[in-house]
Amino acid sequence: MSTIATWPARAENWLDDRGKGAWIAALVLAFIVFWPAGLALLAYMIWSKRLFSNGAGCARTRAAHETSVARSHGFRSSGNSAFDAYKAQMLERLEREQEEFEAFLKRLRESRDKAEFDQYMAERDRKAGGAASSEDDTERPAPGEY
Incomplete structure (x- = not known):
């Protein structure tokens, strides 16, 4: 250069x-x-x-x-190696617990979503079943009307 x-x-x-x-x-x-x-x-x-x-x-x-x-x-050194080791260990444990908690929340959301979906499908089937039976009653001619 x-x-x-x-x-x-x-x-x-x-x-x-x-x-x-x-x-x-x-x-x-x-x-x-x-x-x-x-x-x-x-x-x-x-x-x-x-x-x-x-x-x-x-x-x-x-x-x-x-x-x-x-x-x-994850942190600055305090100058005390024993405290820094404890702090590092505690931070690792907290990170692990946070990951486990987030996984728990994800499973909880998935199970809630599944329950809501199952409830929706059951209501839909009930409405479809009720509507089909009422349609069947209205579309059939009365006996002797042939």
Whole structure:
């Protein structure tokens, strides 16, 4: 890769190493030198969340790493290994119980749906049977009417 293509990344790393003040100074300088460049830098700083973050890129990278580790383990480390082990065990048990409960609810819904369907079919058969018998009575001629 050419040096022309890498200078924005190098400048970004250089500013990240110096912190938020360097980014603000670069923003002010960009507005003084060429205002459209200042607007572009401001848009980039807002888009990359550099303007409102507590630290620059290093802090953001560290926070993203901690978040991904916390998500993969389900929690952040408290520093007490015995408590962390207990917490991990409890979370696994709760997840297992939640899955079992959701399976129970699914079976319950299926049985309720089946009961409702069976009731509907029974009512339908009763109505169809009653309607058929009443139709049979009305369509038959009375004895001696042939």
